[in-house]
Amino acid sequence: MAGLLSGCGHSLPQLPGFDAEAWRADPYGCHNQREKGLAAILKHKELLYEARANDITSLLGHPDEEELRAGTEKVYFYYLQAGSQCDDRHQRSSAPRLSLRFGPLGTVTEVLADPVRKP
Numbered sequence: 033m034a035g036l037l038s039g040c041g042h043s044l045p046q047l048p049g050f051d052a053e054a055w056r057a058d059p060y061g062c063h064n065q066r067e068k069g070l071a072a073i074l075k076h077k078e079l080l081y082e083a084r085a086n087d088i089t090s091l092l093g094h095p096d097e098e099e100l101r102a103g104t105e106k107v108y109f110y111y112l113q114a115g116s117q118c119d120d121r122h123q124r125s126s127a128p129r130l131s132l133r134f135g136p137l138g139t140v141t142e143v144l145a146d147p148v149r150k151p
Contacts, residue, residue, distance in 0.1 A: 047076045047091075056093035061111035061127065062118035067148050070112060073130065077143040080132065084139055088132055095132075097124065108132045112148055 050072035058065040073080070080088070088108060089095075095108035096117065108131070111117055115127025128146035135141040 047072050047079060050076070052091050055110075059093065060096050060114075060117045060122060062114045064114055066110065066112045066130075070130065070145055070148065073143070074145060080140050080143050082139045085134055088140065096122070096129075104136045104138070106134050108134070112145065 050069050052069075054065050055069045057063075061067075085106075085108070092108075092110055096111050097109040099107045099109070101107065110130040110132075111125065112128045112130060115125035116123060117125035117127060128148045130146075131142070131144045132140050133142035133144075
């Protein structure tokens with residue numbers, strides 16, 4: 033059974049117009065670089081569906097926050113703009129975030145983004 037479950041999902045393709053290196057170099061969105069990559073993620077979000085958590089981590093880096101839900105579901109959060117999460121203790125912030133929800137099979141089932149604030 034474990035072999036069947038490990039076969040679910042697919043390799044994550046490249047997202048056209050997305051600079052993964054710049055995204056990963058901006059943990060917690062504290063340098064306001066992630067907002068630039070958001071449009072490419074949302075435009076091609078269908079490519080993220082069915083991707084595994086380790087593929088998402090390879091593409092976007094470790095999530096800024098992770099929330100475990102009922103059963104085996106979880107959500108990865110990536111901050112898009114600087115906020116109170118940039119303080120030394122990285123406390124939860126109301127700054128806009130990209131959310132990726134993983135279903136019971138460990139693959140992405142939903143991609144959402146909070147509206148970014150204009151300066």
